[in-house]
Amino acid sequence: xxxxxxxxxxxxxxxxxxxxxxxxxxxxxxxxxxxxxxxxxxxxxxxxxxxxxxxxxxxxxxxxxxxxxxxxxxxxxxxxxxxxxxxxxxxxxxxxxxxxxxxxxxxxxxxxxxxxxxxxxxxxxxxxxxxxxxxxxxxxxxxxxxxxxxxxxxxxxxxxxxxxxxxxxxxxxxxxxxxxxxxxxxxxxxxxxxxxxxx
Numbered sequence: 001x002x003x004x005x006x007x008x009x010x011x012x013x014x015x016x017x018x019x020x021x022x023x024x025x026x027x028x029x030x031x032x033x034x035x036x037x038x039x040x041x042x043x044x045x046x047x048x049x050x051x052x053x054x055x056x057x058x059x060x061x062x063x064x065x066x067x068x069x070x071x072x073x074x075x076x077x078x079x080x081x082x083x084x085x086x087x088x089x090x091x092x093x094x095x096x097x098x099x100x101x102x103x104x105x106x107x108x109x110x111x112x113x114x115x116x117x118x119x120x121x122x123x124x125x126x127x128x129x130x131x132x133x134x135x136x137x138x139x140x141x142x143x144x145x146x147x148x149x150x151x152x153x154x155x156x157x158x159x160x161x162x163x164x165x166x167x168x169x170x171x172x173x174x175x176x177x178x179x180x181x182x183x184x185x186x187x188x189x190x191x192x193x194x195x196x197x198x199x
Contacts, residue, residue: 146181
C-alpha cells in the first residue's frame with residue numbers, strides 16, 4: 001500500500017509538473033516580448049538621445065553661422081559707410097583745391113573791374129591774360145577742349161543744332177562751332193554745339 005501511495009504521489013507530482021510546464025512556457029513566452037520591448041525601448045531612447053545631441057550640435061552650428069553672417073553684414077555696412085564718407089571728403093578736397101586755384105583769377109577780375117579804363121587795348125589785354133590763366137588752371141585740373149575745326153560730326157562729342165549747306169565742305173562736316181564743348185579725363189561734360197553741313 002505504501003508503494004501504491006507512492007506511485008499515486010509520483011503521478012500527481014508528474015501531473016502537477018505537466019500543468020506547471022505550460023504555465024512556465026507561457027510565462028517565458030510572455031516575458032520574451034517584454035524583454036524585447038524593453039530592449040527596443042532602450043535602443044529607441046539611445047537613438048533619441050543621439051538625435052537630440054545631433055540636433056543640439058546643428059542648432060549651435062546654425063547659430064554660429066547666423067552670428068557670423070550678422071557680423072559680416074555689420075562689417076560690410078561699416079565699410080560702405082566709411083568709403084562713402086571718404087569719397088565725400090575726397091570730393092570736397094578736390095573741389096576746394098580747384099576753387100583755391102581759381103581764386104587768383106577771381107582776384108585779377110576784381111582788379112580789372114576796379115581799374116580806371118583809360119585804354120581799351122590794355123583792358124582787353126588784361127582780360128585776355130585772365131582768360132589764359134583761367135584756361136591753364138582748368139587744363140591742369142583735367143579739363144580739355146573738344147576740337148571741332150574741320151572735324152566730321154560725332155554725336156559722342158558734338159551736338160548738332162542746325163544744318164547748313166556749304167558746297168566747299170563735305171556732308172556731316174562741322175561748318176561752325178556755336179558753343180565750345182569740354183572733356184574731363186575722357187568723359188564729355190558738355191558737347192560742342194555745332195552747325196553741320198548737309199548738301
